[in-house]
Amino acid sequence: MRVHYYPGCTLKEKATNLEDSTREAMARLDTDLVEPEGWTCCGAEYPLITEKIHGLIPPVRILRQVEIEEGSKVVTTCAFCFAVLKRANKAMLDNPTLHTRVNEYLADDILIDPTTKEKRTHFESYNGDVQVLHLLEYLRDEVGLGHLKSLVKRDLSHIKVAPYYGCRLLRPQKEVAIDDPETPTIFEDFLNAIGCTVVDFPFKQECCGSYLSASMPETSNEPSYRVLNSAKMNGANVVALSCPLCYYNMDTRQDRIKEEYLEFNGFPVLYFTQLLAWALGADVETLGLDKHLCDPRPLFDIKQNAEDVEVNL
Amino acid sequence: MFEPKIMCFLCKWCTYAGADLAGTSRLEFSPNGINLRVMCSSRIDPQHILHAFKEGADGVFIGGCHPGDCHYVEGNYKTLRRVTLFKTMMEQLGLDPKRLRLEWISAAEGKKYVETMNEFTETIRNLGPLNLEEKTLTEEGVCHE
Amino acid sequence: MKDDGKKKRIGVFVCHCGVNIAGVVDVEKVAELLKDYPGVEFSTDYVYMCSEPGQQLVLDKIKEDKLDSVIIAACSPTLHEKTFQSAAELAGLNPHQVEIANIREQDSWVHPDRDKATVKAVKIVKSMVEKAIQNEDLEPIKVGVFKKALVIGGGVTGLQAAMDIADQGYEVIVVEKEPSVGGKMIQLSETFPTLDCSQCILTPKMVEVTRHPKIKLMTYSEVESISGFVGNFKVRIKKKPRFVDEDKCKLCNECADVCPQIVPDEYNMGLSFRKAIYMPFPQAVPGTYTLDMESCLGTLPIRCGKCKDVCDAQAIDYDMKEEIIEEEVGAVVVATGYDLYDMKALGEYGGENYEDVLNGLEFERILSASGPTGGKVQRPSDGKVPKNVVFIQCAGSRDPENHNSYCSKICCMYTAKHAMLYKHRVHDGNAIVFYIDVRTGGKNFDEFYQRATDDESILYLRGKVSKIFKEGNKMIVWGVDTLTGQKVEVEADMVVLAMAMTKADGVPELMKKLKISIDGNGWLAEAHPKLRPVESLNQGFYLAGAALGPKDIPEAVAQASAAAAKVGALFAKDELMHAPTIVPVIEELCSGCGICVSMCPYGARTLNAVRKVIEVNEVLCEGCGACAAACPAGAAQQLNQSDSQIFSMVKAILRG
C-alpha cells in the first residue's frame, strides 16, 4: 500500500523518535509512506480569525501538492500538523470566500518538477478533495484494528498505558475531531488492538500547556504535571501520545516539573508509534528510546525477541 | 401611466387578515390589485394563474401564511412547490416569472402587505402590459408574403 | 347548481357604513351599476347595513323579491358574515347563499381616490355575484359523538384528566405502558414548594381511579393505533401479558421470594434490585405482581417454575398471551409525560461512569423513605453519608450547541428542594449549588428558594460546571464563580445533576401514528400556543402535561383538568356540526390516482383501490382545498368554491 504522509518539521528535527518509529511500524504494515514533493511547514497554528488568510496558504499548498501527485488522502502523526491540515481542508470545502481567495493566491505559484525540470504555472483550484487522516484513523479505517491485532508479534500486556489525546485531535469538534471530544475511544481501541493494558484517566483530553512553554515556560508545568499525575494515580505506567509538543511539555521538561512538584519523581512518556512498532516486532534501536528524558526502557523487555514469543491472542 | 391589473389570491387566515389590518390601520396603497379570498393558498393551482393572465391580469399575487404557521398545517408548502415548478414553465412560455409573486404575509403584517402590493405594482408597471388578447388570423397575417 | 337551469335571483346591498365607505366610494353608483349585471335581481345602497333596519331590509327583500342569494357589500367578512347569515336564515335563505364583498377594509379605507375606489368596489361586488351565481345550499355536516374518552398515560396528568372526565359522567379508559400507574410523580420524595410527600398525595388518587365506576384502567398496555375521527375513534390497545392474574394475586410476595433472577429496579432508578416477578412498589395500582418475561430465566426450554410452584392462589399463568383490545371512543387525551435526558450524553460529567454522580430522579429515590436507603442519604458507591454534595443545574438544558436549547423549567426549584432536603437529613453537610440563573416564577417559589439560602445556608455559586472526574474516592468538580471571577474546584462526595427533561421514549413514533405534530424538540405541538394550549390540530385529540414541554405538577394537573373540560364540552353535544364547505369527490371523474391523498393533513381522503376512486370522510375534511388544486382530473371540487367559481370570479375582477 502507498499513501501520502506529511511528517511536518518537528519530526525531522526534534521528534525523530516519532518519525522513525512511524516509518518502522508502517514498513511492517507494508505501507509505503510518500512525502509530498517540496513540502513546507504547515504553519503549526490554524488562523482563527477571518482576516489572517495567509495562514491557510501553506497547508492548502501541501494538500494541493498531494492532489497533484494523485493522492486522495494524506496521513499525519503530529497532532498539530493534523489539526492545521484538517481545518484548512475543511475551510476549502465549506467556506466559499476562503476557497476563492486562497485559490486566487495560489494561482500565481510556480512549480518546478524536480525530475523533468519542467516549469508549471497553471493550477486547478483546490477544492478540499484530499482526505486528511491522523495515523490513528488510518490504522482504524484503512488497516483495520482487527487486522492490526493479527499482526502483533510481542506481548505488551504488562504495559499499562494511559492514552493522552490532548487538544488537537479532539477539538474543535466540528472541524477536527477524530472522535467524540468528551468520551473518545479511538486511542483506547488502538492500544487494545496492539495488546496494551489501557488505563482510563480523566485528563486524557485536558491541555498540557501547549506552546506557552515557549512564551511563559512556568505556566505549562502545572497542566503537564496534572496529566502525568492523573495517569499515575489511575495505575498507568506510561503515557502514550501523538504530539511532539505534548511530548516536549511532559517528557523533555520533566526536570522542571520536578523542581516545582517535589513529590514528583518522573514518569515515562511514549509516542503511540513506538508502542506500535514494538508490538509489530521492531528492533529496539529503531524506536529512539534513548532520546527520552524519563527513560522508558525498563518498560520494554528488551531481551524479548519478537520471533521467540508466542503471543496469545 | 400604465396601470397594471393584478389578480390577488389571498389565504383567509393570514394574508387576507393582513390586508384587513392594512385597512383598519388606514394604510394607503396602490389600488391595482383585487383580492380573491380562498381558504388556503394551496387552493390555487396553475390553471387559475394561467386563467388570470389570459383574462387580462398583468401580474398574479398569491399570499399565504408563513412557513410553519399554516392553518392547515402545511398548505403553504404545497403552494410553494407548485409555484416553484410553475415559474420554470412560465419562463418557457415566455411569461416573465416576476409576474407571479408568492409571499408569506401574516395577519399581523398589514404593513408588509401594503409594501408588497406597492412594490409588486411597481414591478409589473416596469414590466409593462402583458396584452394577451387573442389575435385573429387576419391581424396576425401570414409569413411569406 | 341548485337552480336547474333557472336563473338565480341575487340581491345586492351596498353599505355606506356612515362615511367609512360612502366617504370614498360612490355607493349609489355601485348599486346602480350592479342592477344590470347578469343574475342580479335587486340592488340598493343603505347607510348602515348591519343596523337593525339594515338587516330588516335584507330580510324583507329576500322574501319580497324571492331572492335566492344576497351580496352584502360592506366591511370584512370576519366582522359581519355571521350577522348577515343569521338574518338571511330568518328569511328562509340558506346561510351559504350569503356573500360579503369587502369594500371597506380592502377598498375605501386604503384607496382615497374616489374614482379608483369606486371602480374597485364594483369589481369586488361583481366577483361576489359571480360566486353567488354558482353557490349551492349547504347543510352543516352532522356527526354523532361516542361519549367515552381514552387517556394515554397514567401519570398524575393522565389520572387527573381521567378523574375529571369521569366525574362529568363519561366513561374513560386509561392506558399506561408500565405495570402500575403513578408515572414520574410516584418516584418523587417530596414536592416543592410545600414539601408535602409525593406518595401521600398521589396514592389516594391512584386508588380513587381504580374505584371509579366510570374508569377502566389498562396498565401494562400500549396504544397500537387509532383510526376514525373526532367523536368516532376506533382504538386498538395492546395488552402485554403480565403472566399473573390480577384478580387472583393475593400480594403475598412468595413468588418474588423464591425467584432466583435479580435485575435493577426501575422504580428506584436502578439503585436497588428487584426480582423478575415483582410488584413495582408497595402501593402499585393495580395491586398485583408482574412477571417480566425478558428478565425471567425463561419458561422454555426448561421452565424454572419456582414462582408458579409457590403460588397458592394459582395466579401465575405462563401461557398468558398478548391481547389486542379494541375500543370505541369519542375523544383522546394524550398525557404521555417526559423522560430525563440521557446521562450518557454528558461525557464531561462522566457519562454514566461515576456511581456517585446522580440525576435528579435518582436523588429523589435516595431521599425517599420508600427508596433504596430508606430515606437515609448515602452515596451509592460505598454507602457513606456524603458530607459535601454539589448540585449542578442546567445539566443538558439551555445548551443549544451540545444538548437541548430549552430551559427545563422545574430544575431550579427541585434543586433547591434537593439541597434543602439533604441539609435536613445531613445537618453538618455542605450543599453547593452551581447555577446560571435561578428561575423561581411560581406561587411561593422564590420564598422557597430564599428558605434554602437563608435557613439552610446553601451556597449558590453562579457558574456552569465544566467537568467532573474522580480522584480517589472524591468527585472533583471544576466550576467557576462568575461573580468573583474565580475558577473553582470542589472535592465532593456526591454530585447531583439537575438533568434536563426530554421527550418520553417512543413518543415521536406514537404521535406519528396519531397524526399529532411534534416540535423540533419532540414535545407535542398545541393547536395554538396562546388560545388553544391543550388541543391538538387533529380534532378530538387533547394534550396535557409534560408531554407538551417541561412543567411542574400543578401546571400539569391544571392542563389535565383543562383537557378534561374540553372533552366535556365535546361530549355535551349529541352531534357535532361541521362546516360543509368541504371537498367531496365527483366519482364520475375520479380515477383513483391517489395524488390528493397526501395533500390532506387530516387523513380525510383514502384511496379505494378496488373501486379506483377516492373516498372522502367529510367529517375530517377541513375544507382547505389543497386537494382540489392538486386533483389533476378536476374530480375534487370544493363546495361553493369550485374551479368554475374561481374562474368566473377572476374573470369578473379582471374584465368587470
Next chain:
Amino acid sequence: MRVKLKIGENEKKFINRVNELTGDNVYRCYQCGRCSASCPMAQEMDLLPNQIIRKVQMGQEEDIIGSKTLTLCASCFACQGRCPKGIDIAAVCEAIRHLLEPKGKDFWGPDDVQPELAKELPQQVLVAVYKKFAK
C-alpha cells in the same frame, strides 16, 4: 470602582470588529462561565475567559488591552468545546490581539524566547507561538 457604561460609536466599532473577525456574535454569550471552568490556564489569568467576552459585550476595550489572558490562551478549545453556544473564545482572544497590534501593543517577539530553551523547543512550538503572539 464605579464605571460609567458607555456604548458609543467607538465601542460599537470595537464590538463589531470582534464579531466580524470571529464570524460570530459576542452577544450570544449568556455568561454561564463554563469557558472559565474549562480553561486550563484560568488560574493564571487576570480576566477569566467569560470576563473577556463580558468586556467585549460592554465595549470596554481599554480594560482588555493590558490583560494577561490574551497571551495565556493556548487555543486548546476546551472552552469552545463545552460552551453551550459554541462560541470560539480562542478566536475572540485572537481577534482582540489582532485589533490591538496596530495600537503598538506588544505581546511577544522572537527575542523573547529564552536562549537555553531555543535549542530544545520543538520547531512547531516556535512557529506556533510566534504566529500567536508576535507582532
Next chain:
Amino acid sequence: MGKPKFAIYWAASCGGCEIAFLDIREKILDVDRAVDLVFCPCLMDTKYEDVEKMADGEIDVCLFNGAIRNEENLHIAQLLRRKSKVLVAYGSCASEGCIPGLGNLTDDEGICRYSFEESPSTVNPEKVHPQKSTSIEAGELTLPGMFKYVRTLEQVVDIDYKMPGCPPVAAQIWAVIQTILSGDLPPKGSVIGVSPKTVCEECDRSKDEKRIKEFLRPHEIGEVDPDICLLEQGLVCNGPGTQAGCGALCPQVNMGCRGCYGPAEGIKDLGGKLAGAIASVIEADDPEEIQRISDQIVDPVGTFYRFSLPGSILGRKI
C-alpha cells in the same frame, strides 16, 4: 336513401390518424358497406374542386385530422365545415394541436430559420427560404402561406365533436363509427371515443398516496417495477390528468403516459393542472430542496403540454 357520405381529411398532421383508421382491419369492409367515402386523400384521388362542387351539407360526417398550420389547412377546414353536416376534430392534432402544436413555443419565423438555416444538417449559406410564390418558365408556382402559430380546428371553425388521441385507438374509432352509423348522436360539443375518467382508470398498476423525492427520466431508472404506479417510482406520468380511452398503452410498457388524449373532462388546462398536481407531491418543504427536485423535470412545458399546447389556456409562447 343512399349510404351516408363520409370524408376523412388530413391537415397539419403525420398521417397516423389515417393509419389508425385502417387499423380497424377487416371491419373496414363493414365501413365500406355502410358508407360512401367521398373524400379521403390518403385512400383516393378526389380533388379539392370535387369537394367544392358538392352541395353544402352534402357530406354527412367528416373526420378532420391535423392542426391548422397554413392557409391551405384553413381553406379546407372552412370548406369541409360548409360541406359537412357533422365535423369531427379527429385525433390529437385537430383537437388539441398535438406535436405540431409544440411549434407554438416559437413562431413561423423561428421555425423556418431553424429548419432552413440553423439545423445541424442544413447547409444554406444564401439563406434560401421557401417562397409563397415562385415564377418559373412554366408559370407561377405557389405554396400556401404559413401562419405564425398553430391552431386547433375548433379555433378556426365550428366543430361538432372532438375525438382525441395520437392516434385514436382502433377500438375507439370503430366504436365511434358504429355510434355515428346508428344515428344516435351525442350532444354537440362532446368529446367522443373516450371514457369520462383518466388514464389511471385503465392503468392496472397499484396506486397509493404519492410523495416524490426524486424525479427520474426513463433511462435513469434501473428497473421499473411492473406493478406499481410509475409516478410513485419517480417517472413523470401524465395519466392522472389525461382523458381515458387509450387503454393505458404507454404505462403498460413502463413509459409514463404522454397525455395524447388531452385534458380530462373536469379540467381546463392539462399542462397547468398536471404541473400543479405533480409539484404538489414533491416531498420537501425547504425552498432549495423543492427547486432541486422540481428541476429534475426537464422541459416541464414540453412534458406536460406535449399534445395540448395550442388548445391550452395560453396556447403558445407569449
